[in-house]
Amino acid sequence: xxxxxxxxxxxxxxxxxxxxxxxxxxxxxxxxxxxxxxxxxxxxxxxxxxxxxxxxxxxxxxxxxxxxxxxxxxxxxxxxxxxxxxxxxxxxxxxxxxxxxxxxxxxxxxxxxxxxxxxxxxxxxxxxxxxxxxxxxxxxxxxxxxxxxxxxxxxxxxxxxxxxxxxxxxxxxxxxxxxxxxxxxxxxxxxxxxxxxxxxxxxxxxxxxxxxxxxxxxxxxxxxxxxxxxxxxxxxxxxxxxxxxxxxxxxxxxxxxxxxxxxxxxxxxxxxxxxxxxxxxxxxxxxxxxxxxxxxxxxxxxxxxxxxxxxxxxxxxxxxxxxxxxxxxxxxxxxxxxxxxxxxxxxxxxxxxxxxxxxxxxxxxxxxxxxxxx
Amino acid sequence: xxxxxxxxxxxxxxxxxxxxxxxxxxxxxxxxxxxxxxxxxxxxxxxxxxxxxxxxxxxxxxxxxxxxxxxxxxxxxxxxxxxxxxxxxxxxxxxxxxxxxxxxxxxxxxxxxxxxxxxxxxxxxxxxxxxxxxxxxxxxxxxxxxxxxxxxxxxxxxxxxxxx
Numbered sequence: 001x002x003x004x005x006x007x008x009x010x011x012x013x014x015x016x017x018x019x020x021x022x023x024x025x026x027x028x029x030x031x032x033x034x035x036x037x038x039x040x041x042x043x044x045x046x047x048x049x050x051x052x053x054x055x056x057x058x059x060x061x062x063x064x065x066x067x068x069x070x071x072x073x074x075x076x077x078x079x080x081x082x083x084x085x086x087x088x089x090x091x092x093x094x095x096x097x098x099x100x101x102x103x104x105x106x107x108x109x110x111x112x113x114x115x116x117x118x119x120x121x122x123x124x125x126x127x128x129x130x131x132x133x134x135x136x137x138x139x140x141x142x143x144x145x146x147x148x149x150x151x152x153x154x155x156x157x158x159x160x161x162x163x164x165x166x167x168x169x170x171x172x173x174x175x176x177x178x179x180x181x182x183x184x185x186x187x188x189x190x191x192x193x194x195x196x197x198x199x200x201x202x203x204x205x206x207x208x209x210x211x212x213x214x215x216x217x218x219x220x221x222x223x224x225x226x227x228x229x230x231x232x233x234x235x236x237x238x239x240x241x242x243x244x245x246x247x248x249x250x251x252x253x254x255x256x257x258x259x260x261x262x263x264x265x266x267x268x269x270x271x272x273x274x275x276x277x278x279x280x281x282x283x284x285x286x287x288x289x290x291x292x293x294x295x296x297x298x299x300x301x302x303x304x305x306x307x308x309x310x311x312x313x314x315x316x317x318x319x320x321x322x323x324x325x326x327x328x329x330x331x332x333x334x335x336x337x338x339x340x341x342x343x344x345x346x347x348x349x350x351x352x353x354x355x356x357x358x359x360x361x362x363x364x365x366x367x368x369x370x371x372x373x374x
Numbered sequence: 375x376x377x378x379x380x381x382x383x384x385x386x387x388x389x390x391x392x393x394x395x396x397x398x399x400x401x402x403x404x405x406x407x408x409x410x411x412x413x414x415x416x417x418x419x420x421x422x423x424x425x426x427x428x429x430x431x432x433x434x435x436x437x438x439x440x441x442x443x444x445x446x447x448x449x450x451x452x453x454x455x456x457x458x459x460x461x462x463x464x465x466x467x468x469x470x471x472x473x474x475x476x477x478x479x480x481x482x483x484x485x486x487x488x489x490x491x492x493x494x495x496x497x498x499x500x501x502x503x504x505x506x507x508x509x510x511x512x513x514x515x516x517x518x519x520x521x522x523x524x525x526x527x528x529x530x531x532x533x534x535x536x537x538x
Binding site: 152155 | 428
């Protein structure tokens with residue numbers, strides 16, 4: 001599979017009007033452009049997702065949501081897109097805010113904390129494909145890389161909670177550490193099951209397997225269970241309601257981000273929405289057939305010959321994957337306005353006594369299933 | 375480029391591990407340890423051991439370091455405690471030992487005929503690791519699994535409620 005890195009490097013080397021550059025300089029340029037692209041993607045994602053979230057919550061609570069701030073005269077009155085400029089205005093306001101550091105805070109760690117969290121979310125995008133060949137680097141340990149790098153983010157949360165020197169922050173950080181470490185296990189176990197069946201840790205191989213056989217969610221009863229465990233644990237990893245105990249506003253003010261404002265707070269914000277995208281992308285790629293067209297799957301089942309109506313190809317692949325991701329993000333927002341927050345003991349109960357045994361049994365049974373039926 | 379990256383990573387490992395042992399604040403030392411562990415993962419990448427590097431990150435940074443920070447963080451008044459050892463009667467002896475250790479290691483470094491491999495790196499290290507774990511090193515693998523099981527049972531026993 002090609003990657004953004006390969007094609008960008010090729011494009012740079014193909015430019016004749018540029019002076020000859022050593023491969024190292026080209027690599028630095030390519031890395032810089034890709035980093036900028038990822039950052040832009042994360043910012044745009046937060047911008048759109050916040051608007052989406054507010055509109056979805058408004059819809060679910062039978063109200064209108066943001067309606068006043070439009071862009072360039074698109075006020076829209078009482079129509080649905082009324083407040084389309086709201087998040088942009090919020091973002092500008094946020095960056096203009098005073099950046100405060102509490103006097104008793106541990107200054108270096110207070111500054112470092114958000115960057116670790118952001119860096120973990122940012123780095124994860126290196127290995128995540130958004131379409132066929134649309135990936136920065138298609139690692140042969142892709143799935144494992146994402147699991148490893150996202151597990152680093154919790155350090156940022158703990159540090160910022162501790163360094164704030166605020167009891168609410170510390171409580172939030174403690175809850176967060178317990179939660180994220182607990183839910184990493186069922187998450188990894190469900191992924192392991194897919195890796196076992198597909199026989200590879202590489203995202204492109206896993207998708208190739210799904211193209212040759214079928215999507216993992218409909219592969220066997222056990223993969224359905226794995227999908228559910230994965231999605232719910234993913235919501236917990238992203239600290240979303242009903243698992244938002246680390247920042248439960250009615251109990252802990254804002255948890256580990258209580259003392260943050262301005263740019264540093266917006267880093268937390270970006271990473272939170274980025275982690276939603278990471279979880280949704282992982283779920284879509286691993287269980288929902290990534291960039292494979294559902295139309296093609298159904299048509300192939302009925303033996304229809306291939307044609308344009310298969311709606312598959314690189315750009316359609318981007319469309320399908322992004323569509324699946326958008327649907328999963330919508331599902332997470334749906335969860336948020338449907339389920340009440342869990343108590344800490346219920347949270348631990350779910351992770352250790354329900355999800356983990358089920359995930360372990362799942363691995364055993366899927367092994368049997370593959371041995372006997374495949 | 376490769377040499378430049380390697381120098382950077384080596385410098386990161388040395389500087390952060392120096393910070394770990396000299397930091398007066400335990401939490402700062404734990405955070406500095408993160409740099410060291412990440413640097414070691416980077417060294418693994420330079421050895422084409424991608425799987426090992428990711429394992430290093432997931433186990434040491436995502437697991438053990440989080441536990442260390444967690445433990446240190448909850449220790450009361452850790453930030454105000456000054457970690458300074460004043461009574462050091464064995465200092466000259468320690469200096470001599472460290473000097474000879476350093477000399478020995480350095481001479482070893484220069485005397486060893488370092489093997490420079492010409493063979494092509496394998497396409498995927500995961501397959502090789504998995505196959506050898508379940509064939510050649512099966513016994514070791516099983517012993518480690520039993521050890522982990524015992525540790526799990528011990529943790530469950532310790533954290534169990536008395537009346538439960």
